[in-house]
Amino acid sequence: MTPTTPHPLIPDMSRRRLLRTIGFGAAGAAGAGVLTSCAGGDTGSGGAARFTGVFDFDLTAQTRNVAVEDGALLMNSVYADLFLPSGAFYNWQTHEWDYLLLEKSAWEGDDLIVTLRPGLKWSDGTDLTAEDLHQNYAIRVLEAPSWSVGFPQVTELEQLDDLSVRARFDNPFPGIELQVVKHRVFSKSTYGDFGARAIAMVADGVRQGDDEHAEFNAEFIEFNPDTIITSGPYTFDQAQMSDAQITLVREETGYQGSKVNFDEVVVHKGDNRQASLLIQQGEIDYSTLATSAADQQAFKGVEGFRWIEHPGYDGCGLMFNYEAKPELKDVRVRKALAHLLDGDQIGRVARGEAYSPVKYYSGMVDLQTEQVFSADELAGFEAYGHDLDRAAELLEDAGWTKEDGVWHTAEGEAAGFEIIGVAGWGDFELTAVQVEEAWNAFGIKTTARNVPADNPWGIWSAGDFEVAVRHWGNPEIPQYWGAFQMNYLVENAGTEDAPGQSFDLKVESPSQGEVDLAELVETAKTAGNEEEQRKALKTMAIVFNELLPRIPIWTYEYLAPALEGVRVESFPEEHPADQNQIYMDNHIMLALIQGGLGPVEQ
Template sequence: MTSTPRQNAFLHDLSRRRLLRAVGFGSAGAAGAGLLSACAGGDAADGAPTRFNGVFDFDLDAQTRNVHTEDGALLLNSVYKDLFLCTGAMFNWATGEWEHLLLEGHEWDGDDLLVTLEPELRWSDGEGLDADDMLYSYAMRILEAPPWGSGFPQVQEIEKIDDLTVRLGFEDPFDNIERSILKHRIVSKITYADLGERALNLVREGIRQGDVEHTEWNAEYIEFSPEEIVCSGPYKFDEARMSDARITLVRNEDGYQGTEVNFDEVVVHKGDNRQSALLVQQGEVDYSTLAPSAADQQAFQEVEGFTWIEHAGYDGVGLMFNYAAKPELEDVRVRKALARVLDGDQIGRVARGEGYHRVEYYTGLVDRQAEEIMSAQELAGLETYEQDLQKAEELLEEAGWSKEGGSWLLPDGSAAEFEIIGVAGWNDFELTATQVEEAWNGFGISTTARNVPEDNPWGIWGAGDFEVAVRHWGNPERPDHWGAFQMNFLTENDPGGEAPGQSFELQVESPSQGEVDLEELVEAAQRGRTEEERTEALRTMMTVFNELLPRIPLWGYTYLSPAVEGVRVESFDQDHPADRNEQYQDNHVMLQLIQGDLRPVQD
């Protein structure tokens, strides 16, 4: 099936969901044992290079070295990507300020964005890093960018100003439109010479994604497979020490911060969730972002030097409805009743152990973001949906449902029944689905839970091949609050289209706001001319979400990353200025390593 813009808007975030496959203690088997024996010892001898150890489930054979594609490229779905292929800048999610990396700075000149590189940087192959690298990298992304995106799709002109500066001309730019440009990973002009030059010419001719010329270019771009990754960051790949068990990165002294980082090497061990947990327990890994099970979380407490690194969560897991498949869900009283049957706090605890937070406000935003938009008084006036079985019964009876022999019947007398889908291998999704199944069945609503294959749940969600789905709400991809409502309302939602998804109509009647068009409000929150206009659109959507509950938020993510101090790393900063960053987008531990704030244990 061809993906739609709404279906894809959250896809990049979901690629990382493949990591969340926590399994039981007994399943590591020979693979886990072999992994541990392969990396036991080896870096504690006198005079050995200082080493920072991580873990990620890479695949040397299957993953490409075409790093400009990002998804599917070697280590580009890991946090370690920032160490060898830096972004232009990292964003501080708490302060809204930029920490420039490869870029010396950026500034707006009317509708033009000027981006300037740090001087005297070199690629790991010895070539100088300059504006031509930016020009090719930006042109390829402009050509590839889907029109519904934010940033590159709105670039109308691209021009080299001098050896270090590129001008990007926008038409009608809006607040934070530069984010995707500053976050973009610049790639080598030598590696991408032909593709980059052709992309630049096509962009200047007005060619964009979907045009015939783009399709022809894209066919070559997808198949492009360079033999090595040319690096811009403080580390580069040691080709002689790359194996199925580990990847070793060594200093790239001419790269960004190459002489400032304190570790000579970064070793990334191969391991899935279970294997990474075993490595942490063996003291072989200093920091891991892979998801540990609740049992593993407890076992970590016995590891000498163990500590948690907490990363703020900006999304959560809940229930997405298919209104076309189950029209009884169009009655808001039914949705609210179904929510009142569930104990989201308990569901989160079972699904995630300590790695979750309860939902307080039910606004479509995570609570920390809701508190940035609404006052305490406004938040106190919102409806909450904590478990209340008596209230759930009252709501269903008001909606015309009736109970017979302990089972609920719809207004037409037919039995109320739902199928809820989780995702096989996504442990927190599976556990959430089975708990909802148990709760609704116990309440008298016949419910069956099943898991869909993990290789393409997005296609299933987008096609509307479900009745109720365990699905995300909120958005970890964007610090801009409108991204959460793009996810909640627009992603996988094209009523009557080829990919209907939720089939939730976007023109709604709100008890307090009257008739509102949610699609227009998302655009106003993104593109509004003033902060007041954008905030008002957000406040309206928060209120509407709370009143109509189009999907049920059950719990929010708190990302707990296990770390070990005193073995190779002296200590981690537990109060870092960027510690509210999302861990996969602007990881503050990687920022500490890059900036030389992480130090090895001294003998």
Template structure:
């Protein structure tokens, strides 16, 4: 298996979480004031219209209406996308079951996946939403899917069975390979009339990404920018109420749940992390998933009706080493020592305020996931890395390091030193990098922190242009446990000349597990035919992660979304069957809105 099967898609998606500018409430600038003046009071007009309000940093001019491309399309990087362009289904991260939206169901018939739509669905232009839309949308995605992905790249052929059903033929499918298909956003066959049918013919003729026929098709497709977005969800765009300051979605009665949603309109104000926090403080926003600074979190407490909505975290922030650039970290004792120097609680509080949780088990999985596959007794055997500088010094000395005049030296006599990179504009990454710098310096290891530009840190990480990088661990995109290990071990670890990344050898010697091929184990966990086989692979990888610590987990994301009750929204649900869903993938608040479970304040 290729060492970085999900890297590009995963990392682009993670860029959407660029998380926080750590700016205090006292630093209101002209940009923030402009947003407030543009938006303030706008939701009180036409009092008979019920509105739900949110915020996202959209750009009407630069973002395309070609919603099939997703990245760079208008609002497709926001949680509000499900309101106007529904997925086939939403995954329940707690029960690992599906809640169907546009789809009525799916079933396997041997190596064939049969996917069926709900009957009587319509697009916002009044046309029928049927199997033609579905099969052509699937074909375009298959044509574009890189070979290292999961789901669409493994589709061999496509067939429309009837007006509501499509067959997708696979070769050697494995459990949950259908996830990307069920979560795919079907697009209008009319909008994509010039592309969908051609894509279907090419896919069934064996054409795939990178082939000459695909390149010719793609040259036209990337330039395609329709005038409007045809919607399938309970809301559609109101072109007359779209401006640089706000977008208004109005009820789409022909769409899925269009007559069931309780709000007539959804208004999305324009704002980045800082501006969104100001809008919450002004009472303009009912719910925001943009990340506020620690100072803004405190300021929210004075907002009448304010409450936090917590979304479960399945990934976190930590340290990724470059084993080629700094050979000293190839010694596991050094990696563990560097972990013991750090105070994860302090770093998390400074970087995220209330929006973090500490790491307890260091199993490579979010603690909630580790506790699902291990017993409490088994987890007691895991090494924890709470700050212990005496233990850190002991490990470095065992590794042959020496300390003189307050400075640590490598076994060859050179002074130990590291450069730690954060990402400019990602406030939690910036603050984590500076705190690691301070902690290691105080311990006697010369450390310098700097930030790389936010436009392409993934390229820097993948190319190995770093010594130590603040980087994610775990996986917020993939509900299956193996996704965390794909991220931890294999992302930015291609090992090629052009993309050496971490340079961490995936053929390892584990003190308790012996010789282990981590790439092979990730594939075993992904393709396992039985739960027992998968569980064995997962447990082995968790144990190896804890023993060898290829990355240092420092803190875990706790996604706290500010919300305001009693102004436009009566109240938000506190505990729903989907409340453990990941915030950006299967947001339970947006699902509650779609299902008519959120109600406006009564006059």
């Protein structure tokens, strides 16, 4: 199932990453159909221990080409970890690696040596070896978007032995290896000569965009194998696959296949609303799909219900178009507009319990801000809570005046804004409406409307807005600089075709002086040592707090509904990955793989 607030960074993202929204609306016939098809006992055939989940898959339309994650069956869900585990998971709290399919990874100068665990098997009986890894890495070097970090910076690949591959990087920096080490390996037996061709092309210097790659890519993205060969503790049971549910069965020879405690994992088909109904019926053990505030209350009456909490690393706020509304270039105006908003109320209406208020306004979520700054440093950060008197004071200081209940800009024009949400993204729609009400009530004429959900990224990038409900922070990149890539660079190309925010990245900071934010993002990302990275990071956070280039309103908090005592005995209270983003190494799926979840004894 696809949660309906999509990925905050790019338009061509994985549907697994279309994150964060509330599900609303009646279940309708489809919801009733799901409930009918899913009703049944607590165990699988022959009394097999069963774990159940839900996702909005499409058995017919989605391919089995797992190397092209978008559009591949279940690859955009948390359940992919069960049949194609990652090489390792990155702990967002400790910033350390815990290895899964990989035994280790180590830097030797500019070379990253990646080593598989010995004895790994594919579900077709073949060995999972460095040959798979070598071919995978070569394909990813060709296919990874050129703007991404990791594979595009690989200059050489070499298979060292049966288990190890060497990847040489161009100017490596801390964190550049993230996507390489995490890579989800796909089988060489599935992809025929694609792997060998990719190895040869990479060795010859071919990269994305070259003519040779274009020909390769055209074939590769159209490739659709009959089945998904798996490496994890579960594999697809072809006899138990239907439009209503997919059954994954234990694969004893797969990674951790003898350690997992459930014989089957059943993934029911359902969208956000249907998933909520299934949870209320006791059919679902755990779901990562969005739930409405009303459904959140209904869950509390379900026997065995509990929330599994996952922290958020981004939030919802307002992005300005400084070219369309030049009065917003005055920082006092931006701060005033922020003070008009009750972020706690807006978050509660938009997300029910699944949000947290903003405390520091640093551009990073508060969890990360507290990891970067000391308590004494944080004491100096300005807060922008609901304060109508302060808002009026700031506007007056900026030369605005109020006549007959209407605020006028310093140029004497009646102030007004159009704010856009996105149709079908419930939390965005509700946030836009509440901002409209707050600003109108204060005397700033504001109109909210929703743009179509098919391509809001194009609208944002083109600068076809005055004020837009938009993400801040970053749920995709665990390194701190990711938040400022999002806040400062995304939708801010400054070109004729993609002006986006039209925010000047060379700014004057009250405390930091003249600052080039684009250079600081690059330094925070690529500096050769953490001290230099941290210094750039702190500067950007301070500048964000002082200048408030966009307004953070609330932070995502992910509350995943779960049932204990029906099929699952209990869920772990702690896990090494429990501070990870919910769709990036989900700690419940990892606990399942690692034997940390057990069935109710029959």
